[in-house]
Amino acid sequence: QIKELFVDFNSDVKQGQLIARLDPETFEYRVRQSTADVEAARASVLTAQANVQSALAQVMRAEGDLGEAQRDEKRKLDLLAQNFISSAELDTAKSKTASLTGALKVTQAQVDVARAQVQNALAIVRQREAQLQQARVDLERTQIRSPVDGIVIKRSVEVGQTVAASLQAPELFVIARNLSDMQVEAASDEADISRVRDGQKVSFSIDAFPGRSFDGAVRQVRKAAVSAQNVVSYTVVVGFANPGSLMLPGMTANVRIITDTRDNVLKLPNAALRVRIA
Numbered sequence: 001q002i003k004e005l006f007v008d009f010n011s012d013v014k015q016g017q018l019i020a021r022l023d024p025e026t027f028e029y030r031v032r033q034s035t036a037d038v039e040a041a042r043a044s045v046l047t048a049q050a051n052v053q054s055a056l057a058q059v060m061r062a063e064g065d066l067g068e069a070q071r072d073e074k075r076k077l078d079l080l081a082q083n084f085i086s087s088a089e090l091d092t093a094k095s096k097t098a099s100l101t102g103a104l105k106v107t108q109a110q111v112d113v114a115r116a117q118v119q120n121a122l123a124i125v126r127q128r129e130a131q132l133q134q135a136r137v138d139l140e141r142t143q144i145r146s147p148v149d150g151i152v153i154k155r156s157v158e159v160g161q162t163v164a165a166s167l168q169a170p171e172l173f174v175i176a177r178n179l180s181d182m183q184v185e186a187a188s189d190e191a192d193i194s195r196v197r198d199g200q201k202v203s204f205s206i207d208a209f210p211g212r213s214f215d216g217a218v219r220q221v222r223k224a225a226v227s228a229q230n231v232v233s234y235t236v237v238v239g240f241a242n243p244g245s246l247m248l249p250g251m252t253a254n255v256r257i258i259t260d261t262r263d264n265v266l267k268l269p270n271a272a273l274r275v276r277i278a
Contacts, residue, residue: 013146020144027139034132052114066100184238186255216240
């Protein structure tokens with residue numbers, strides 16, 4: 001919903017100026033939720049890192065126990081060679097060494113698992129941080145700012161009105177960038193468009209100012225055809241200066257494009273060219 005409007009018709013605006021604000025409450029909650037998710041993910045990273053340290057400590061302990069068992073096995077092997085102990089005691093020592101070797105492998109595997117959990121936790125942190133950034137962008141977009149310097153020529157919303165962007169963004173404002181430099185979009189018939197070129201001089205009149213003529217020049221001949229009632233026409237863009245913002249957007253103009261000129265041409269009345277046969 002539109003919560004606040006800061007400009008109205010004919011308001012002068014600057015690029016980046018705040019002109020309207022949407023209700024930000026929903027987006028603020030999303031930012032808070034995303035912030036909490038990031039903090040929880042970072043805590044999970046610390047827990048996973050602590051598990052790695054614990055697993056490494058278990059590996060060191062298992063290595064120590066295995067080393068002690070291997071030394072004990074070697075001593076008993078020497079004692080058995082001197083017939084000081086039975087072979088059963090040596091078998092017990094070998095069994096203990098093998099058991100501790102397996103335990104060491106298990107703890108080393110646990111270290112690998114803990115490190116993988118750390119990497120997974122770090123990836124979750126990056127994912128949550130991206131969601132937080134997206135939530136902040138959405139919150140920032142509740143502040144509608146002018147994209148250009150200009151003047152508001154149309155306001156299409158009211159405070160409290162709901163706007164929804166689905167396939168097409170809704171129109172909130174129409175901002176004219178510069179009313180001192182305007183253009184006329186004239187429809188030229190397909191039979192005449194071949195004689196129209198960029199830069200040709202143009203004169204036109206406007207119904208709002210009867211008896212006055214204005215000058216301009218062709219800026220662009222658009223190649224997209226417009227068909228209406230089986231009549232094909234092309235849009236000719238005529239640029240002209242509008243000092244003092246005399247003319248307003250949307251006015252109707254009658255355009256005359258000068259396609260060619262001749263100087264020092266003999267001019268005769270039509271009557272002089274008539275032939276009468278008695």
